[in-house]
Amino acid sequence: MPEGHTIHRLARDHTRLLGGRALHVTSPQGRASAAAQAVDGRVLDAVDAHGKHLLYRFAGVEGAVHVHLGLFGRFVTRRKAPIPQPRATTRLRLVPAEDPDALAVDLSGATASELLDPAQEDALLARLGPDPLRRDGDPDAFAANLARRRIPIGAALLDQAVVAGIGNVYRAEVLHACRVDPYTPAREVPADTVRALWDTTVAMLREGVRLNRIVTTPPELAPAGKPRSRLRRDERVVVYRRSACLACGGPVTREELAMRTLFWCPACQRG
Template sequence: MPEGHTLHRLAAHFEKAFGGGTVRASSPQGRFSEGAARVDGRVLTESEAHGKHLFLGFDSGDWLRVHLGLYGAWTFGDADGERHLGAPRAEGADRLDLERDPDGFVVPPEPVGAVRARLVNTSGWADLRGASACEVITVEEKHAVQARLGPDPLRPDADPERAWRTVSRSRSSLAVLLMRQDVIAGIGNIYRAESLFRAGIDPLTPGRELTRERWDALWDDLVGLLRDGVRDGFIITTRPEDRPDPGARPVPRPDTLYVCYRTGDPCRVCSSPVAATELSGRTLYWCRGCQR
């Protein structure tokens, strides 16, 4: 499942590629036909992310809410080629010879697979597949969704004090709390495990046993890690000195991760075997040597 940095990259991409212009919306699959009709022909005026939710605002006052879930993905097409999830164009991607209709809108290719929603403008298109949520809502409904979410470390309105109040009173483990979107929005399995490793915290520590000092450091580190993810397009958690080649440019995981997906491998810091167990339906990774 995409984590918070990906949604913020998506929001920025929609702002750049679709913001301020009229959008044609459709549902090739048919499951989103009513919602598409509500925003078809409207101007996309706003784009924002909160946790794992993407919100696209239109001049009608309606908002398109998308939650990618485990299998959702956006595909973008424009003159620079195709790319997924709003990431920068891959090296060597083929440029597309775009056809346009008499009104100047791009004529996208025939949809492939179950395309839930398709957005088209004068410079390209975006296809959504496999999302767990895709709906058009009012601004009041948008606020209601956000009210159920915890602070998002990437948003300027994030309030870490709100998350701390929940964490400091809870008997639940930090590994469970960090995955709860009503505690901190946007944290997934990778950021959960990696941030706790970097902080040297046993993931099974109850929230109420964490000191305020360690909480503040954990929050600040999550902010930095997520910002790096927005900048780089993938998750980097290892410090340069803990990489096989400290001077090399980081490449996508697992070389940029400490414990995730490294069950049984030696810890990059202490050489203890990386441990893993199932917790609330997800695999938790940690190092018994570094996280006491």
């Protein structure tokens, strides 16, 4: 499932490509026809990211088109003329109304692609914890959410009501970077470590947005002189899906936690 950096990068890219333009919006598959019809021909005012959720705001339309990619959703941007016809599986297609042959953004496989009214939007956002990539992301709210939970910190970080946008890769990498045992009860994590978890998440997610990929390896562990944008997959992470920890060389443990495979290094994180 795409993590928060992907969602924020999509919001930024779609704002740049489509923002301020009247769009022709269709649902070739048919499952998002109501949303498409409600915004077809309207100007896209903004694209907001909240954790793993995207909200497309159109002029003169109350509420927003909500997209959640889930496990299988993805956007494809088509810019090579002639623009091909959408596939039968295309949930939404967005094209500039004034120049439909210049660009198309296609969505397929998403868990959600629907028009939310303001009350539904408020309810959605109320279920989410603070987003480390947003300007209104609140580290104190993150700390308060953890303080109310007995579950392991490794499970709490995947709870979108605790913090919005962290997925399985960032869970593993943030916990390792802060040397936190993933089985520590969330409410027992010291306050200074909680702040370190937040700050590390912010830094890693921002790097992910900038590079458009997850790269969590600290500079001192990366190949000397190699640009971070060109690191191989196994060079981009310290413990996730690795057999040996990149930091200490010890074995990486794989265990199920919160219905996802947890990757962690007992030598580094338990001492």
